[in-house]
Amino acid sequence: MLSLLSGLVGLGASRYRSLLRLVCFPLLGLSGLAAATGGLLVLTGDAVAAQLPLGLPWLPWSVRVDALSGFILLLIGVVVFAVAVFGPGYTREFLHGRHSLSALGVFTGLFVAGMQLVVIADDAFMFMVAWELMSLSSYFLVAFQHENAANRRAAFLYLLMAHVGGLAILLGYGVLAAFGGGFTFEAMRAAELPALWAGVAFALAFFGFGMKAGLVPLHAWLPEAHPVAPSHISALMSGVMLKVAIYGFVRVTFDLIGTLQVDWGVIVLLVGSVSALLGVLYAMQQTDIKRLLAYSSIENVGVIFMALGLAMIFLASGQPLLGSLGLIAALYHALNHAVFKSLLFLGAGAVIQQTHQHSLEHMGGLLKRLPYTGTFFLIGCLSIASLPPFNGFASEWLTLQTALQGVVLESGVLRIVIPVTAAMLALTAALGAMLFVRLYGIAFLGQPRTRQARQAHLPSFGMRAAQGLLAVLCLLLGVLPALAIDVMGAIPQSLGGLPEPGITGEGWLWLTPVSPAVASYSAPLVLLGLGLTWGLFYLLLHGRKEQPLRRVHPWDCGFGPLSPRMQYTATAFAQPVRRIFQPVWQLDEKVERLSDDKSSQLTGLRHQLLVTDRSWGLLYEPIGRWVLRAARRLALLQSGNIRTYLSYSFFTLLFLLWLIT
């Protein structure tokens, strides 16, 4: 119930310009805390339900928080809290701008409230209202810095796709409601769907939620919209909103439809793995730091959906234990992604605030100038690159373990498909590591590439604190996954009584997804081992006479001083990958030779590279063209001639008369 209150608090966070930073963000923070505690209470206790005096006369909004909603609430709350700590410092730069801060405050509040309401909704109607509220308010936030035409375009695209997705979800609920005889989730749960209609409902839900979550090829809005919002909003969108979409998918498929089919799982698995791979490949070619992070969200959502697909396959083929394992893996990855992606977005926000640059090519050497942000960002990178002992690794490891259990399946085809997708996951993870080496190496290491990067200063305390909080969470969730997963154990139970997998059966030190004999992982011991070795060798090497370090210029091959321009660029770094996976992108590469007029000597080369998402040319543009062409054809009918109009009326009449006789 606390969470409900928090939603209203979020709503109230809408005061005036000067008050924004003083009132709005603390309120938001309170809301986050309330949501997190509420979520945690429910996760460890019982489900809570209530009805609100809102909604249709015969269908009041009903609210219910079970373990799954509690978990997502917790996730929302944590990120919202961090964002609230981050916000006051970050929005300082807008204070003297021409942007309406009250709009920012109102819509941030509404956005958060929308997300929280989606999660606690217990009927389709309220769900949809909250869902669209979330979409709409985040749309306004995307359009916040609207003097840029690209931002407007992004906002439009976002709203359009959100709307289409929302309509699909609505239709999916419609199918369920038609068979269940009511809009409450309870009625839907009880509905007995014929296989065909269940498939339709599933397909609609997958389409709608997948669109919001950014699955390829429905992802086009995501890399456009996420980067252009203010960074703390990007963090909320990437970190939390995508999780709300995943929540919706889990709620509808696992809970409401209930009886799953193997085919669905395979589809989800395949789409997920394609998204993961394409997401990371696209991210690899981005130079805009936030765009890169947005594409990486697509990758991670793909991973989450892979785990969900596995869970569905196992559940549908009578392996509930493994199904729960996949589900937990997916949700744990969702939580982890929320934490590290918001950390990274907040870090990107701090960097952008200090350098006023979005492109990696204009950064460099920031670790020295922003030591806190740099360190926390590194932790985020390590987590998202799924390296042990950070949290990203724990959840990806669980996903891989789930995949490895594919041997128990009857179908030989699945036994092949699942390991192949697991290998794709491995490829994704490896490319992800490369991606974040690139991001971190180019932006934070090396020498500053521009004056702005050289002059970056420490961001405000709140901003650092928020990042620090999330970084600590990354580490905690990575080192003590058993504790977190133990808390999550109630979730499968709440989804139609699935069994609780014994991941944490061996105590807090160990993760044992199936049994200790099959696989085990002890992150605390890993950390201990790493620390011990490090400490030992550090002592060995430094314990004796301290050798002084000598600082010199790096080796310049004898050509004179090194300049920042000699560094490897982000584009260059990704060149091998670009070449290997060439067909994935639509590449438009131009090399222009600049020559001197008189001597016709080569004075310079200009290299231009345009990397475009293939989905545009294959999917979106044709649809847009089709609509416009249809509109143009229709417009020919409306010629402006009144006699033509009269004849329409005339022939309509004649036609109808003919029709009825």
Add this chain to the structure above:
Amino acid sequence: MNALFATLLIPLLGTLLMAVVPRCRIAGWVNVAFAAATTAASIVLALEIFESGPLLSPGKFFYVDAFNVYLLVLTAFVATTTAIFSRPYMDHELAQGRVNNRRMRLYHAMYQGFLFTMLLALSTNNLGILWVALEGATLATVLLVSLYRTPESVEAAWKYFILCGVGIAQALFGTVLLYFAAASVLTSAEDGLLWTTLHGIAGQLDPTVMSIAFVFLLVGYGTKVGLVPLHNWLPDAHSEGPTPMSAVLSGLLLNVALYAVVRTKMLVDGALAAAPNVPQPQLAGYLMMAFGLLSFLVAGLFLHRQRDIKRMFSYSSIEHMGLMTFAFGLGGPLATFAALLHMTLHSLVKSAIFVTVGHATHIAGTQAIDKIRGLIRTQPTVGWGLLLGTAAIAGFPPFGLFVSEFLLLIATMQSWPWLTVVLLSGLAIAFAGLFRNIHPMVYGNQPEGQTPVKANMLPVYLHLLLALWFGLAIPAVLAQWFDQATQLIAGKGVL
């Protein structure tokens, strides 16, 4: 009873007064006062109806039940708020020299006259008078469309006049046929056009005549509703007239015309359902669904290529009227409830949008979409009003139109599942069409020298707040009311 007469007489009086008194400086205020008085009277009337059930005047000339009383209130209310907006707007026009004092007089007189005809059309029991009133509404507004005397406005008015005139003539033929059908059943033909009488004997009316009559009525009143392909007058008339006129045309007149269609549909349904051996007992519903869907889709596509802001929103009106027509055609309590709700909310939101658009055109000095830029920067209240209004009209929650669209979709899902796909793609197309044009207008930097105008955004935010309220929770009184109307139309309620 007295409330009803007050409701009707106040605007009639207003018409005469405004027409007679020359050069009145406070005409705008008087206009507001009359409209407000009408609203008050209509609310009193509504409360009476709510307490004591349908009201039939002694001469059986007027009949007010749950269905039309709420439309009465809505009409009077929107007319009032629009009048509030119209005062500064028309002053601005006068200052700009686009109209002179004589035309202002005409404008105010016709404003009240239009209100009167609409209220008359809604409250009368006689289908003939309904026709007369609707034709009267056309006549009252046609001169207002050409108020600016530009070539475009004259052309628009001419088209409006001719197309609606012809259309409504067809409706009269339908009415004659109705009367004919009734006369062959009734002993005293005098009552043959009274809706109450007709409704009572609907089962005995000849199905063939009724279906022919319905075709004529549908085409006739459908022209006024703006159903594709009879809609051609609508965008012209809306875009060229003064903006307050567009607001009431879009928000109210279309409703009244649709009201007429629905009333006749009830009769035809009754006749066809009772008769044996009718090949298609739901003929009226099917026709309305087909027209509604066609209008909805075509208007949605047209939205994509608009260059004039008011024209664009008039296509949006066509789209929504199509949706309502579809919903009424679908029948059934849920769809009917949705249609009634949609009607109310569309009126509120669309008139709010037109009010905002009026201010926006004053700010930019033009109606051309590609000239209107950066509204949020220039005047945030107008910019946000337009943006929120558009979001509301596009069916985004928490605004009420979402609720009605949701209900409609669900109703469609129950009886025609495959049509939902069409509806959804239509909604998406229309939505994209609206926003692709709205975006550059509200966002971005303002052009040089663009300054705010004196705007009265009270009506806009009042309407939007109402729409928001209905979206979050329909007040119990109103829900009861809608439900009564639903019971009248669809036979049973949803509550």
Add this chain to the structure above:
Amino acid sequence: MADYLTLQGWLLALLQTALFVTAAPLLVGWLRLLKARLQNRSAPALTQPYRDLSKLFRKEVIVADTASPLFRAAPYVVFSATVVTAAVIPLLAVHLPTAAIADVIVLVGFLALARFFLALAGMDVGTAFGGMGSSREMTIASLAEPAMLMAIFTLTMTAQSSNISHAIDFLLAQGLVLRPSFMFALLALLLVAVAETGRIPVDNPTTHLELTMVHEAMILEYSGRHLALMEWAAQLKLMIYGVLIANIFFPWGIAVESTPTALLLGLAAITGKLMLLCVVLAVAETALAKMRLFRVPGYLNLAFLFALLGMLSHVILEVGA
């Protein structure tokens, strides 16, 4: 699980790890010796790597003035991660407690962690070489990793455990079974190992020619103890792959019980296996030339193909039968 988490087990594991770490330079020495012989050169001493390391440890540390703190931390991270990896792998005996800490996927994760920092360190100074090396290293690794995991999945699916210790146990218990899937997996893993440890034909550990180096380009700016740690880590990595291949595909001889005789036998067995493996590697390195960078994807695709074939033959030929 608790049955072998004994103090004795922990001690044994520590010992084994220490042995692993100290033996790594020896393996490299042996390999260099073999290669020199094969190429008709006079060979350095077997202990030459140790001498190199101790020299580096004693030398003064020079750090570029553009370097950030990460530059100095990286060698420790790389080395620790590699050591922890080594600790997980059964060298002499199975059923050691360290084996339970991490399964084979985590092992890949450790290596990735080391590589991550290595690549970052390469980019830290801000010269062109470092970035180039990092870019190439990460590209190769990201292609090698799926092939490696695919090969490993074949094994784990056969053994129904991704825990190396358990898998070896399982294979030992089965005795000698000729599995087609293992053949392919072995081939795949060999190819991957060559790529991952930076050997010819993918990389040349001895070159410092600007445009061809990969691993060396990243550690170009290191000196003194930092360089020593980096080199040592690289040597460890070679040994890790060697031991993995040797003990998984040819598990015989490894100690199942922790008695001194069994352990000694295990030591002898692994020494023999590694020596043989080095011979194979040395022959291959002598016979082959380093290939161009953009031939590497093809090479790794071959590895992936082998791994995939292994998987397919496992599913089709071995499970059904």
Add this chain to the structure above:
Amino acid sequence: MNFAQFTLQEQGVVILAALVLFTSFSLLAQTRIIACIHAFAWQGALVAAATAMVALVAGQHHLYISALITFALKAVLIPWVLHRIVVKLQITREVETVVNPSLVLLAAAALVAFSYYVALPVEKLSTLATRNTIAISMAVVLLGMLMMVTRRQAITQVVGFMSIENGLFFAAVVSTHGMPMVVELGVAFDLLVATVIFGVFFFQIRQSIDSLDVDRLSRLAESTEEEEQQDNHG
């Protein structure tokens, strides 16, 4: 029922109906504006006469009033107003070219057949002697629309519009002995106002496009010319 069994007056109504239909045809065929207006006046007079005849047959006294109003409005007032406007606008001599007149007349004939076909089930219902004339009145309505579709002059369009009204009125009279009085008065009032407004419009149109050719009223269109060309090319 045999036609011969009708009373004389009833036969008179039918004959008048035929004449009304004929005037509709002549309206369609007329190219000169003045002649059109005259034909329209005749039609109005015939409808009024028919109304009076029906009043006589049925003994409905209020129909006499209707007949009177009709006569005054449709045979005298409206034609007179139109005539004056034509004179004022100096287009008395204007001749309108009708696209393919013979085709139009053929279509008109087809429309008559169609209205008969549509009205057939309706006529079975009525007990009135004049029921056959429903088809005629429907035909008059449709012919009026046809006229509006084929004519380009604003004035002839108005004439077409008025002839539709004639058809409607005629239908009301012959099928049901007229609508209730209050409705008829309302309709007449509307018609009167409409005539005035039409008059106003003629001048406005004339002012804005310097002609009364409605085809030139096409500024407000959805498709632009460039696009049409583009479409033709593409």
